[in-house]
Amino acid sequence: MLVLNTFANWNWVLITDKLILIGILFAVALGIAAYSTLAERKIAAFMQDRIGPDRAGFFGILQPIVDGVKSIMKEEIIPGRAHKFLFILGPCIFMTVALMTYAIIPWGKDLFINGKPFSLQLADLNVGILYSFAIVSLGVYGIMIGGWASNNKFSLLGAVRASTQMISYELAMGLSLIPIVMMASSLSLRDITEAQAGWNWNIFYQPLAFIIFFTCALAECNRTPFDLAETESELIGGYHTEYSSMKLALFLFGEYVNVFVSATIISILFLGGYHFPGMENLGLSPNWLSIVSICTLFAKIFFMIFVFMWIRWTIPRFRYDQLMKLGWQIFIPLCILNILATGLVMTLFTR
Amino acid sequence: MMQEIDYLVILLQLMLAVGFVVVVMLLTHLVGPKRKTKLKQENTEAGIKVVGNARLPFNIKYFVVAILFVLFDVEIIFLYPWAVNFKALGTTGFIEMIIFIATLLIGFFYIVKKGGLKWEK
Numbered sequence: 143m144l145v146l147n148t149f150a151n152w153n154w155v156l157i158t159d160k161l162i163l164i165g166i167l168f169a170v171a172l173g174i175a176a177y178s179t180l181a182e183r184k185i186a187a188f189m190q191d192r193i194g195p196d197r198a199g200f201f202g203i204l205q206p207i208v209d210g211v212k213s214i215m216k217e218e219i220i221p222g223r224a225h226k227f228l229f230i231l232g233p234c235i236f237m238t239v240a241l242m243t244y245a246i247i248p249w250g251k252d253l254f255i256n257g258k259p260f261s262l263q264l265a266d267l268n269v270g271i272l273y274s275f276a277i278v279s280l281g282v283y284g285i286m287i288g289g290w291a292s293n294n295k296f297s298l299l300g301a302v303r304a305s306t307q308m309i310s311y312e313l314a315m316g317l318s319l320i321p322i323v324m325m326a327s328s329l330s331l332r333d334i335t336e337a338q339a340g341w342n343w344n345i346f347y348q349p350l351a352f353i354i355f356f357t358c359a360l361a362e363c364n365r366t367p368f369d370l371a372e373t374e375s376e377l378i379g380g381y382h383t384e385y386s387s388m389k390l391a392l393f394l395f396g397e398y399v400n401v402f403v404s405a406t407i408i409s410i411l412f413l414g415g416y417h418f419p420g421m422e423n424l425g426l427s428p429n430w431l432s433i434v435s436i437c438t439l440f441a442k443i444f445f446m447i448f449v450f451m452w453i454r455w456t457i458p459r460f461r462y463d464q465l466m467k468l469g470w471q472i473f474i475p476l477c478i479l480n481i482l483a484t485g486l487v488m489t490l491f492t493r
Numbered sequence: 494m495m496q497e498i499d500y501l502v503i504l505l506q507l508m509l510a511v512g513f514v515v516v517v518m519l520l521t522h523l524v525g526p527k528r529k530t531k532l533k534q535e536n537t538e539a540g541i542k543v544v545g546n547a548r549l550p551f552n553i554k555y556f557v558v559a560i561l562f563v564l565f566d567v568e569i570i571f572l573y574p575w576a577v578n579f580k581a582l583g584t585t586g587f588i589e590m591i592i593f594i595a596t597l598l599i600g601f602f603y604i605v606k607k608g609g610l611k612w613e614k
Contacts (some may be wrong), residue, residue, distance in 0.1 A: 147601075157501070160498070160501075160502045161505065164502070164505055164506055164509060168513075213521070215521075215529065216526055217525045217528065218521060218522065218533065221534055221535065221536050222531075222535065223546075224536075230518070234514045234515075238514050241506070242510055257530070264502045265498075265500070265503050266499060267499055267500075271573075272570075272573065278540075291549075293536060293548065294538070294549045295547045296538075297547070298551070302551060302555050306555045306558050309566075310562065312562070312564060312566065313566060316566070316570075318568075320573070321576075323576040325574065327575060327578070328581050384536065387521050388521035392514065392517070393554045409564055424584070463612035466558070466610060466612050467612070470605075474565075474601065475598075475601075478594055478597075478598065479509040481572070481594070482519055482591065485590070485591075488579070489581075489584055
């Protein structure tokens with residue numbers, strides 16, 4: 143009965159709005175992830191004094207599309223000794239999880255279409271941050287299942303390394319955000335963004351939390367200097383050594399979706415989200431303000447993606463014991479210290 | 494009402510994500526060539542003949558870290574409701590949480606001293 147009532151009470155206009163937004167965001171997320179692959183190769187090329195891909199279209203602009211078509215057309219090889227079902231399931235889980243995380247991001251101020259507000263956020267969950275943590279940690283399953291199912295020593299080692307690294311850095315990641323939650327008194331990403339209007343960006347109040355969160359984001363995405371899961375020199379390809387065609391592409395592409403989502407979450411939590419100083423004083427109409435806010439957020443996201451790539455081609459890889467030591471013995475005590483310091487300052491100075 | 498819609502949207506997003514993955518996997522399965530040979534389906538082992546099974550016991554350290562993760566993650570989850578209500582709970586709440594964190598730290602230093610996080614021999 144309750145279910146029927148709920149069904150009858152649905153606001154179908156709102157659901158249609160949300161469906162449109164889901165479609166747009168899906169295209170945007172995949173587009174940005176696809177062009178991140180090109181951007182990475184171009185940035186790598188410029189940093190190493192090369193040209194990079196420039197054959198497919200002007201400036202290599204069609205390269206991601208060509209890569210996508212190529213990986214679909216390739217033969218899929220499943221090793222004879224692998225567990226077939228889990229071998230296919232691994233990359234599927236990884237990609238699905240990567241596409242779930244951005245549902246809670248507020249992309250900008252509300253648009254007004256025919257006088258009605260159109261929220262630029264798929265779901266304003268009151269558990270926002272916890273939702274993203276819950277979904278992000280599911281990515282470990284994709285890697286672990288894929289690596290184990292391959293029945294290959296390199297894959298297994300890569301998968302075990304990757305999952306251990308990801309769960310270790312998740313602790314520091316979770317702890318580093320507690321000062322932010324304390325300051326905003328909410329877990330909803332919309333509330334946290336609204337609390338950072340003007341110059342009140344969290345990066346200025348919590349620089350330590352920013353550094354820790356950023357480093358953990360690098361580790362969660364398995365990016366250099368924490369890409370121990372796929373050290374070419376010792377583990378061939380890590381957990382995706384045995385993968386080919388679209389299954390490999392899903393792993394690699396999912397990583398770029400993760401980079402995009404991480405850059406977005408960093409921008410939302412620390413860089414003021416869609417705010418920039420003086421935004422309210424420009425005297426723009428609400429719709430233009432909304433468009434400017436979207437552009438602001440995306441400028442910040444692109445900058446953060448660029449920093450991710452910049453780091454990849456600048457900093458050498460950690461050793462595994464150094465990685466674990468950094469995550470457990472340095473970041474966790476620092477995070478706790480940061481929480482206590484924030485609590486102390488807030489108790490002493492706000493009332 | 495709003496909350497119901499929000500979780501419905503998450504469900505729709507999940508359906509889209511799963512749908513995308515399934516379509517792409519089916520497409521590559523149908524489009525790609527299929528020329529299977531015995532040698533091609535061998536596991537990669539850096540060019541030499543595959544020796545034994547890969548599902549061997551591995552270093553216990555990874556398992557220890559996984560157990561410790563579960564312990565600490567639960568404690569971090571306890572910190573979140575406190576952090577949301579930090580302003581409302583006031584000084585008393587802060588002192589109580591210092592006691593909680595101190596207990597957590599005792600456990601943490603026990604692990605460090607016991608060598609539970611030591612990777613190099």
